[in-house]
Amino acid sequence: MPNSGKSTVGSYLAKALGRRFIDTDQLILEKAKKPLKDIVNFDGLDKFLSIQDEVINSLDAANSVIATGGSVIYGEASMSHLKAMGTVIFLDISYETVVSRLSPGRRFAREEGKSLLDVYNERKPLYQKYADITIDCSVREAKDIAEDIIKQLNLK
Template sequence: MNTNNIILIGMPGAGKSTIGVVLAKKLGYTFIDSDLVIQEKEHMLLHEIISQKGLDGFNEVENKINAQLDVSHSIIATGGSVVYGKEAMQHLSSIGTIIYLCLPFDDLVKRLGDLEERGVSMRPEQTLLDLYRERTPLYEKYADITINCSDISIREIVGLIAKKLNK
């Protein structure tokens, strides 16, 4: 089992994919977006999976696919809801270092566009603030390293991550 991966977790809009690509280039790693892996394996877009299988069905698919990722020397940008999958998080913890890209709620609101179009997995009665409050303790629980991404550039975030990983 390889333990040399870097796994990025955090809310939608925190910058996991963007930062992941830049970090992969800097460190010479492969970049994997687990949402794209899910879409590829399911032959559907995220919002189509959610509308067809419901939220619980989507979370099951996400958990199963992330729990089976078999990669090495990779930066893995996960979907924001990956932390609901116990098996996925245990597996990801076992194959690398989990980094939580933390963003204050107000910053998140500014960054996010249409939540449905993004395939954000949330219940109809939930607000973004509800979701933020529900997920934050889970991100904190699973994180090996937390990076506050408020008011700093992508380059600075990547530098901070590299420094914390001694790379």
């Protein structure tokens, strides 16, 4: 979900493991040459999801930590590609935590008319379906979360 800590934890994890960090939202921004919210607002959610799938399915990310946008979960081929490359980790936070962390006016990929709660309830089972590891991140620091991931992966 938005603000679950994907980029923060991913960056810390990559540094701790000596791996490259890839933020797919940044790759989408570079490919589209405009902010993600503008893609969704002006080109539509389907166009955004299509660009996201194209970016993720073209990744060759050996020895990398990848932070994706939360909407990646809608792309079955993208999720299969990510799972084939490595371990998928779900940074789980409560709905209340999502709400408390969102800044005013924050946009995220969703269908017109869907509330944040609708999106949370729709996505959570998908995150659980694809996750190899689930980490509770509601009230923890990024460093602690990354250390927990390293332990669960038996990497140190």
